[in-house]
Amino acid sequence: MFEHLDEIRPALKKLVAALRQDYAYASVLASDGDERSWSISRAGSAISAGGRDGDCGFVVRVFDGTGCGEYSFNRFSEAMIPEICRKLKENLTAAAETLPDGVAPLPTPIPADEPACLKKESEYRIHPRELGDEEILKRLNAVREKGLETAGILDVAVRMNYRSYRKIFISEHRDLDQSILWTTASMVAFGRRGEEVKDYYRSFSTLGGAELLERLESGVDDVTHVVLELLKSEPMVPGEYDCICDPETTGMIVHEAFGHGVEMDMFVKDRALARSCVGEYVASPLVTMHDGSAVDEVATFLFDDEGTLSGDTVIIDRGILKRGMCDALSAARLGVKPTGNGRRESFERKAYTRMTNTYFEGGTDTPEEMIASVKYGFLLENPSSGMEDPKNWGIQCMVNIAREIKDGKLTGRIFSPIVLTGYVPDLLKSVSMMGPDIQLGGGGYCGKGYKEWVKVSDGGPYMKARIRLG
Amino acid sequence: MINRIIDAIRPVAPAAWRIEERKEETAELFFVKKQLDTRRSKDVTYYTVTLFRKDDAGRIGSTAITLPPEIAWNDLKKKLADACYAASFAMNPGYAMPDPVQAAAEAKKTPLLEKPLAETAAVMSRALFEKDTHPSAFLNSAELFVERKKTRIVSSEGTDVSWTGGRVNGEFVAQCKEPEDVEIYQDFSYDDPAPEALSALVAETLSFAADRARAQKILKSGSYDLILTGANVGEILSFYTGRSSARMIYPGYSRWKKGEAVQEAQEGFESLSLSLKASEPFSEEGIPMKDRVLLDKGVLKTIHGSNRFCRYLGEEATGDYRTLRCDNSGSLPFEALKKAPCLWAVTFSDFQMDPMSGYLGGEMRLAYLIEEDGKVTPVTGGSVSALLLEKQGQLLFSKERYVSARYEGPYAVRIPAVSVAGE
Known part of the structure; x- marks a missing residue:
């Protein structure tokens, strides 16, 4: 797909060669994408073929005497190369010449440009385009209709979307080419308690295609049942409790509470406490944490947006912080190897250190054994949001459901909404049991602060820990 | 093209x-x-x-x-x-x-x-x-x-x-x-x-x-009069733009009707007057945008949104707005509004108002605990949560103003008896 990129590939190489005449380093990332979403709810049905990820354009990166500079554009031909070079130079010069007094360039060694060449496509069983709009909407509607059969349900909103993209990275020594297809789906059930509208959602994701619909179709009864339970939920009594996290909640802790703190562009800025903890115990010996493309999920790719090949990064090994994840510029500044985590929201945005597929390894304890071990505590399910605090390793995560456990048994009482707070290492060091099976989910996007949204997945096994709830 | x-x-x-x-x-x-x-x-x-x-x-x-x-x-x-x-x-x-x-x-x-x-x-x-x-x-x-x-x-x-x-x-x-x-x-x-x-x-x-x-982690769990300032006031008030949007009313997620009192102030507290401020001349559908009264003394005056949902409801299509203005001139100067005892929550890790459930909440990164004797202590940690539907009749605003691209209005709001999960 995206044969257009094959046609302009020689011109892209000429662009890099032209830029190399003026700059010590030059690269171009070209991307093309196809995205489509289908949704059905009481608001109606909709198909959209434009969105956050459906970008088609180019970004060049160069190094001049001031440091790193970039220019993003979405019109390109060989004839435009002189104009692109001129605009880039004008913009970089204007920015460098008008800096405030006392502001100097940040010293940055030029990242390594070791030779690499690859071309690869991800696999899928059913491309959503082959299944077609009519069939997809029909199946989504059937899921919705089934959900609405449950008495007391205000609405069931169902959605599926896919993104197929191709990216080409060219520098003096690199020629990389990848095509990826991922698909996600979700359903949200709504119930009403007076003026309060409660909702419960489930999302599904795959590095693949419309075969995902089968998983969506099997989950509808659970969603409607739980939202009705939520209508009877009670407010949480604040306190510290023994908690069992479902794999989704484990994933949120992995990603929000810990993962953002080991993004190494934060090390460059002196914004991450983790920098001073490398080589130390930051978690229970039961905890081993990975990030990368060793698993097939929505954030799996072969090279990142700076042309670094992806891999499997072990962040925590049996409780000890081994290293962080890193983009190319931060790696050059810190004198370490990049890990393939330099990602952009799109060709229009800067690359930052970003997570990909981030998860805890499994252990040996079953969820039933975990519940049986709790005198009084909660089973936490359905995370709704989280926010990072790499500087202070504070936790702010929200989950939709806490199921009460008393004397080793679920009582049937549920509490909602729940705020998890506390200090990340305290929580991770309190991990006392890990389930054997890991599950990853990539239904959502991750922001850097409040912007720069990229597709990620996270997860792990059922996990028992001591957590402050409010 | x-x-x-x-x-x-x-x-x-x-x-x-x-x-x-x-x-x-x-x-x-x-x-x-x-x-x-x-x-x-x-x-x-x-x-x-x-x-x-x-x-x-x-x-x-x-x-x-x-x-x-x-x-x-x-x-x-x-x-x-x-x-x-x-x-x-x-x-x-x-x-x-x-x-x-x-x-x-x-x-x-x-x-x-x-x-x-x-x-x-x-x-x-x-x-x-x-x-x-x-x-x-x-x-x-x-x-x-x-x-x-x-x-x-x-x-x-x-x-x-x-x-x-x-x-x-x-x-x-x-x-x-x-x-x-x-x-x-x-x-x-x-x-x-x-x-x-x-x-x-x-x-x-x-x-x-x-x-x-120099903030301390000393905040005890309990109920506090909460002061919110700046963009966090706008976040609270986004509940009213969310619930009054045609996109929420048409599918029945919100039951608000034009002309109804959606916020009734108790005696001694403030009725809300809110406006939608046009920051672009046209919406993305080409609908001319103009400033509109959203709430007048707590009564809903405008249902807003895209063409399709407004047409379904028989309302004039307004386009989607980015800026909310609170027209309340405020009851008290900020210094008087934060009269002891209260908790002034300055920054959160992520402060959220959910227009569906009506819950507001977040984890505080800096707050000032203002005690009866006038002692002011910077504190950190702990989270606030409240159901705005239960609190909206007891709002008091400052006379000082705040301006940003998303919210214009009083700099501060005081909300009584908000639950805080502390240390």
Whole structure:
């Protein structure tokens, strides 16, 4: 797909060669994408073929005497190369010449440009385009209709979307080419308690295609049942409790509470406490944490947006912080190897250190054994949001459901909404049991602060820990 | 390109169509402390085409696609045909298209639109560092985006409008290393360059960072009168824009009706008066935008939103608004509003108001515990949560004002007896 990129590939190489005449380093990332979403709810049905990820354009990166500079554009031909070079130079010069007094360039060694060449496509069983709009909407509607059969349900909103993209990275020594297809789906059930509208959602994701619909179709009864339970939920009594996290909640802790703190562009800025903890115990010996493309999920790719090949990064090994994840510029500044985590929201945005597929390894304890071990505590399910605090390793995560456990048994009482707070290492060091099976989910996007949204997945096994709830 | 798209649409013969052309330019600067990390610029053009299809029963389906500027003719025709075909599977009850408008809106005479973006970036980056002079706190890092956007909307109904807008936005992190090494994140967004406002925001945030560095984790769980300030006041009030949107009312998620009191103040507290402020001359559907009264003394005056949902409800289509203004002039000066005892929550890790459930909450990174005896202690940690539906009759606002691109209105609000999960 995206044969257009094959046609302009020689011109892209000429662009890099032209830029190399003026700059010590030059690269171009070209991307093309196809995205489509289908949704059905009481608001109606909709198909959209434009969105956050459906970008088609180019970004060049160069190094001049001031440091790193970039220019993003979405019109390109060989004839435009002189104009692109001129605009880039004008913009970089204007920015460098008008800096405030006392502001100097940040010293940055030029990242390594070791030779690499690859071309690869991800696999899928059913491309959503082959299944077609009519069939997809029909199946989504059937899921919705089934959900609405449950008495007391205000609405069931169902959605599926896919993104197929191709990216080409060219520098003096690199020629990389990848095509990826991922698909996600979700359903949200709504119930009403007076003026309060409660909702419960489930999302599904795959590095693949419309075969995902089968998983969506099997989950509808659970969603409607739980939202009705939520209508009877009670407010949480604040306190510290023994908690069992479902794999989704484990994933949120992995990603929000810990993962953002080991993004190494934060090390460059002196914004991450983790920098001073490398080589130390930051978690229970039961905890081993990975990030990368060793698993097939929505954030799996072969090279990142700076042309670094992806891999499997072990962040925590049996409780000890081994290293962080890193983009190319931060790696050059810190004198370490990049890990393939330099990602952009799109060709229009800067690359930052970003997570990909981030998860805890499994252990040996079953969820039933975990519940049986709790005198009084909660089973936490359905995370709704989280926010990072790499500087202070504070936790702010929200989950939709806490199921009460008393004397080793679920009582049937549920509490909602729940705020998890506390200090990340305290929580991770309190991990006392890990389930054997890991599950990853990539239904959502991750922001850097409040912007720069990229597709990620996270997860792990059922996990028992001591957590402050409010 | 617009004429090319129109030519390609003709053989597809949709019931209606709309084309939005967006040309965006930016100048972007990224700083780490007082060092320049990266310079970036952007120059992109997009075309979003929405095709509408009607069936024999009068139902309408639509599909939106985004096209790059140099799409090949055959690809363009194929994409449009595909989109029009797809629209036949997403049929919804029929509705009228927006009324046609022809206008080339006069571009605002602001430095942002008249000068090179790099010049504005220079002015704002100087403003950013001007107040980076605090004795113990400093700017850890900052990002600055200066944007200019030209938009044109053309439709089959005869609409042809265009305008140019711009914005300066970004974020910075203030850090203080002693006695505790802490930081505070702050974002900003201005429709016009506002160097004085940015400098003042930097100075205030540096001061908060210094206070957070000496803040204690001593907050006990319990019930506190909560003071919220700045953008957090706007976040609370976003409950009313959410619940009054046609998108929430049409499917029945919100039961609000125009003319009804949706917020009734108890004696001694304030009825809400809110307005939707037009920050662009037209919506993305080409609907003329104007300032509108949303709530007048707690009574809902406007149901707002996109053309389709407003038409379904028999309401005038207003377009989607970005800026909420609170017109309450406030009961008390801020100093009196935060009369002891209370908890002034200054910054959160992420403060959220959910318009569906009505819950507000977040984890505090800096708050001031103001006790009966007048003692003021900076505190950190702990989370607040409350159901606004239970608290909205007991709101008090400050007389001081706050202005940003998303919220204008009183600087502070006091909400009684909010649950706090402390240490």
